[in-house]
Amino acid sequence: MFAVIALAPLCTAEEPKFAWEPLEVKVSAFTRDLVMLDAERDEYATNLAAYAANTIATDGASMASVKQGRRILALALHLSPRNKQAVVTQFQLAKGIVPEKAVADYSPQVLARLLLTRGQLLLQQQEGENRTLARYLIHLAAEIDARNEDAVYASEMIRIDAGSPDWTPLTDPGKEKDDELP
Numbered sequence: 216m217f218a219v220i221a222l223a224p225l226c227t228a229e230e231p232k233f234a235w236e237p238l239e240v241k242v243s244a245f246t247r248d249l250v251m252l253d254a255e256r257d258e259y260a261t262n263l264a265a266y267a268a269n270t271i272a273t274d275g276a277s278m279a280s281v282k283q284g285r286r287i288l289a290l291a292l293h294l295s296p297r298n299k300q301a302v303v304t305q306f307q308l309a310k311g312i313v314p315e316k317a318v319a320d321y322s323p324q325v326l327a328r329l330l331l332t333r334g335q336l337l338l339q340q341q342e343g344e345n346r347t348l349a350r351y352l353i354h355l356a357a358e359i360d361a362r363n364e365d366a367v368y369a370s371e372m373i374r375i376d377a378g379s380p381d382w383t384p385l386t387d388p389g390k391e392k393d394d395e396l397p
Contacts, residue, residue, distance in 0.1 A: 334351075
């Protein structure tokens with residue numbers, strides 16, 4: 216009886232505290248037609264993955280932070296499938312490990328401004344995948360910094376004109392449209 220009680224904490228320590236459905240990015244949703252250099256894609260992926268890891272770690276892997284983190288990490292992996300920060304964060308989450316806080320190049324507010332600016336530039340392109348990425352980036356800019364009125368306005372105008380971005384092609388290719396964050 217004593218052995219069972221002594222081993223109980225060890226058994227429960229292995230159980231993940233949150234549900235993480237691993238992302239399977241075999242082929243990027245974005246081709247070479249995307250108007251971004253590989254180095255730029257990798258830099259955005261690093262900063263998005265760091266933001267996702269930090270949000271999940273700070274919020275104690277709450278359901279909302281894990282859901283948002285999954286979307287952001289999926290975008291990071293599609294931008295740069297071999298990005299170190301994104302791959303490591305994905306692996307840790309798949310193992311049920313809450314990632315350590317990552318060193319980020321930018322504060323959330325600066326990251327949101329960068330995403331908005333890059334999204335607005337991509338929105339000017341005629342090609343479909345550039346405009347699709349623009350919608351994701353602008354939506355994230357508004358989510359990351361809801362006090363950024365320009366990001367919120369741009370995101371809302373896109374939502375009114377074309378609907379909320381569908382994250383399913385990034386998070387779960389082949390499934391029906393993803394639910395919006397609360």
